[in-house]
Amino acid sequence: MEIQYQVPLKALNTFGIRSVADACVTVKETEELPALSGYTPKYILGGGSNVLLPAHVHGLVIRNELKGIRQTADQDDYVLLEVASGEVWHDFVMFVLSKGWSGVENMALIPGTVGAAPIQNIGAYGVEVKDVIEWVECFEWDSHAIRRLSAPDCRFGYRDSIFKQEYAGKSFITKVCFRLSKKAELNTSYGAIESELAVMGTDHPAPSDVAEAVMRIRRSKLPDPAQIGNAGSFFKNPTIPLAQYETLRETYPDMPSYRVDDSRVKVPAAWLIESCGWKGFREADAGVHQRQSLVLVNYGEANGEQLWALSERIVDSVWEKFQIRPEREVQVW
Ligand SMILES: Cc1cc2nc3c(=O)[nH]c(=O)nc-3n(C[C@H](O)[C@H](O)[C@H](O)COP(=O)(O)OP(=O)(O)OC[C@H]3O[C@@H](n4cnc5c(N)ncnc54)[C@H](O)[C@@H]3O)c2cc1C
Structure with a gap:
């Protein structure tokens, strides 16, 4: 070392x-x-x-750079895989699909490592990584103990977990154990997956077909960091009280929402940001993507301070207009 x-x-x-x-x-x-x-x-x-x-x-x-994938259980309907945290997430997804197992196909092509996946409970196309996690193992800096946290112990939420809260900065995630299904229980209802499968001419999709559909959609919609610097969605979708949403709807009847529970709704941050006129905005090399207003971009030489300042202006303007404060999804060092 x-x-x-x-x-x-x-x-x-x-x-x-x-x-x-x-x-x-x-x-x-x-x-x-x-x-x-x-x-x-x-x-x-x-x-x-x-x-x-x-x-x-x-x-x-x-x-x-911790590497390795080990199968530790093989039951009639599921397998358990212990995966070292430095494995590349998408390579792991491809490994699972190559075995014909399912559970992670909707999260194909999410960049990053396996170890970071539980931190913000990555998710895409109606599936979150918490749905397939058995436990997460981490090395605690203070005690030098290796701890295993079961999925409930990880307190997963929307782009959230204990690793962003009480455990933030206190440990190094070393391993994640996943439960993958041997019987494909596919989730194709979200976004354009069904229509993409139809374009692909796939009537009876396998998990690998769903992953292929997801990859096609992602490539057509999301900016590729190799072409233009970005960190995916910069903001989370804010959750607001239903009463506030109903009041806002009187002024903004087309404001979209998703029910979280009886008293709260989630509002797409992209809609809020776009409504404040930020889509396609650029100042020097820091900007808001032309097609995805959730994605801040670096056109070349933008620095962290400039991107942060832009995000502050966006948050302030959304607050001023809607009294909603979008939270950042990206980790600021
Ligand atoms: C184009 C693009 C598309 C994206 N799409 C999605 C999406 O669809 N859904 C989604 O949820 N996210 C998405 N993201 C965000 C990102 O891919 C995920 O958050 C991913 O899990 C980050 O992994 P990473 O290894 O790159 O983490 P890093 O960026 O390296 O680290 C993120 C944070 O986690 C900490 N960390 C990393 N590894 C460990 C570890 N082993 N132990 C303890 N702390 C650690 C770091 O210190 C840092 O604070 C996207 C990003 C991009 C660029």
Whole structure:
């Protein structure tokens, strides 16, 4: 394990932000972690697809290269897989599909590592990773203990978990155990999956067909970080009281919503941001994507401060117009 100094991070974050870390180390074995616990501050970097970096990261950046997939149970209707946290999420999805198992097909092509997936409970096309997680294992920096948190212990919520709350910064996720179904229970009702399957001419889809449909839709809709720097959705969809929504509907009758429960609704942040006129906005190299107003983009040399300032302006304008404050999904270092 070799610590390097003054390490450029531009190629290691999907925003493509020019940033330099004071120090950086790559971890390949869980046993290497105790030796790093004394460093403060320290930052864990997976695929860098959900972070907004400052020009200088003052501290130690720990790159995660823990690898390995192990099958630990094989039952009539499911298997259990223990997956090291540094595995690439999409490669893991492809591995599952190659075996004919299901559960993660709707989350194909989400960038990043397996270890980051539980942190914000990644989700796409009607499925969240919590639906297939048995437990998450992490190394606690303070106690040096390896802890296993069951799915309920992880307190998963919408783009949320204990790892963004009480456990934030306190541990390194080392492994995730997934329960994958041997009997395809497909979820094709969300978004354009059904129509894409029809275009593909697939009447009786297998999990791999659903993944293919999802990948086609994602490629047509989402900006590719290799072409233009971004971190996917910058904001979460805000949840507001039903009463507030009903009042807003009097002024904005076309405001979309999804019921969360009897007293709350979720409002698409994209609609709120677009209604404030931000879609396609650009100032210097920081902007809002032309087709996806949830996605902030770096046209080349935008820095973290500029993207943050733009996000502040967006939040303020949405607050002023709707008295709703969109929360950031991206982790700001
Ligand atoms: C084009 C694009 C599309 C996207 N689409 C989706 C989508 O559909 N759904 C969705 O939910 N998300 C989406 N995202 C967001 C992103 O892919 C996920 O949040 C992903 O899980 C981030 O993984 P990562 O390895 O890149 O994490 P990083 O960006 O490297 O890290 C994110 C945070 O987690 C912490 N962290 C990372 N690994 C560990 C670990 N092992 N232990 C402890 N802490 C850790 C980091 O310190 C950081 O604070 C998208 C992003 C992009 C760029």
